[in-house]
Amino acid sequence: MHMLQWNKRLQRAGLSLALVAMSVGAAPAALAMSAQEADAAVARLMKSAEYKALSDLLDKDHDNIVEQNIQLQQIPAPPFGEEKKAKAFAALMKEAGLDAKIDEEGNVLALWEGTAKRKDVHAVIAHIDTVFPLEQDLKIRREGTRILAPGIVDDTRGLVALLAYVRAMKQAGIQTEENLLFVGSVGEEGLGDLRGVKHLFGKGEYKDRITSAIIVDGSNPEQVTLEGPGSKRYEVHFKGPGGHSYRAFGMVNPMYALGNAMAEFGKVEAPKGTTYSVGVVGGGTSVNAIPSDAWMLVDMRSTSMKDLASVEQQFLEIIKTAAEQENKARTTKTGPIALDYELVGDRPPGQTAEDHRLAQIALAATRAQGWKGRPNSSSTDGNIPMSMNIPTVGIGAGVGDHAHSAEKEYLDVEKGQSLRALHRPLLTILDAAKVQLR
Template identity: 45%
Template structure:
């Protein structure tokens, strides 16, 4: 007998639904034959920017006003902004966007704070430069920075509060230096990037917001130094797996089916799913809940699970196998013990879905970013995968990269003792490099 809930659809149906709603597991395949990449042209475009006195003036502005950026970084870090707690920081970030000289500033209906940089040849399409405002830390977390010299120690300093301050500084430096770009730029502080937020900020930006269908390129600035780029979005599917039964007294009702045993059966089999190391594919049980007392057979228990892969097809395999295992675990417990008071049932509640995708090497955004990093810091480490705001545009076929701009010196991300080195001599070279990336992609110098 099949006791599994039908709240979810098959992987194929899910993919079809996502395509229909504008959020697919992966972008469409590129044409088989591709023209040779003219890397010299991209290098020349970057060189012209680096030789422009206005670019040098912008870097000098960043240098001279570095302390202002650090002050804003500290302020933004110390505004609590855990999952679904971004209202205060969104409002303040909008004020800072406006103070940085941007126009059409607003907080959209999902909570993203947005400001517009007007280009000289705007075609109705925007380049997005973003950083996420939220953190993983729940309400009540102490987010006060403890300074140890130039090291900032506090939850969220590296992921991603420094980036939010950096892109504000970029807007001010560009304005002060009199820089012009061909393209319009959206500076965005996004919400819902972390954990249960499930990319809700960028989902809204690309699918429902005012700028949906008006974005042609996307940068997410995250914790880390310049020179690397996340070019692929790791896809993930998350579920809360509920096992339910009649419950009863642990002694008096002994022999009845037990949801906890069914969950244990499920977790054991789920943990044994074989996955490839390349493409990297993973599965995990993260949270266990349920039960009422130590001397009661629980009537409900659940596990929050996470499945990820750099390859959509592999993610689909784990996804499908998980559903079979859940059904079998319920059936096994119903066969082992009495169902006189009712059987074990299982319900799969989807709690997260991050689409996968990749930005191809032959795209302009990839090549200009590569050229800018090579020209400024002498290195480019591409081809990385991760789960960031860039997943959403990548899945829609919109060129996107996640890049860094801070010192790259720090650690303990997503922990209470997260820290970041903020010294100017360690950070400014990376800010310069990433600013060059932004301006190259926005078409600096267009009259």
């Protein structure tokens, strides 16, 4: 599928990104919590019989958790190609003890009902898709306690964690006051443009019922994501008449326009917290042909909507100028350079106040498992609820590194630290859901 066609599919998500992230200061007093209070709350939870039962069950289930991690990792799931993996995840969720269904956008939804019988739900989300194409070799290899494979961590580990939590909570007879909505989302990566969570929060059946979100994603056990930088992504084409490199010499050349645009864009001064990159380029058919098309994919990110808009405006001016300059530099007798560009990614920025109870509990849960615990900024499924001022944290359930690298991505399954990492989101979930303690 040509990249320009993808945007039409993205529009099905139906969430208007006229959403403007509001500045987040301190949490409301009723929801604010100090680090000391959070540490005490997590300590009480960890002393409970319910938590100890869950801990024992996860310990006994660890080998199975690793096997399921590999089982799901072996299913290709690029953005817009998640259906097979989604069905497998839904089937495993049913085996774990919850009915699961797949919504119109392809997300897997499984509702854990609380005893209070309220409508509101706390969403627990891991994404199904990976950055790797359908044809990617997904073979695993082992180096000590590390499993190396594309997608083994990001975010297959999150999916498997959700299954492990549901399985253990069911087996332990856990009851919670609040509802939990376990979600396997689609389209988190790349040009998927968060289409799954855009649908979930913008059009799905739970869109007005989600009061908080816990994003189970990431492989650094010290980090808790409280901020999501926004992004704009463009596909840009410079198109011309094309011709023979010798006989048609002197006519406009799309490659020169593209090259000049990239060079000028690289000179833009980025404000603090703002980044940009030309990630993919293409065009041309032969060394002895003037191409009829030269294109690039561009990514711009910022934690500030204002700064993101500024860099975006400079970028748009640069590509227009590059086309105009090429048309002036060479002959347009057989046709000029035409500029064709499309916004293929639009993610709003957002953040959760660090003193919000959800954030403090996630940080305290991290400290309780032996890691420092520090706030992090990262673009994830959490961008959407954060941009809507829905309290949201991102917290990983594994230990690994090199996500998005086909050769280097790994998950460390040494049992001790693997279980400790699983407990970080678990403690956060139990607190949000108001687990009932005996």
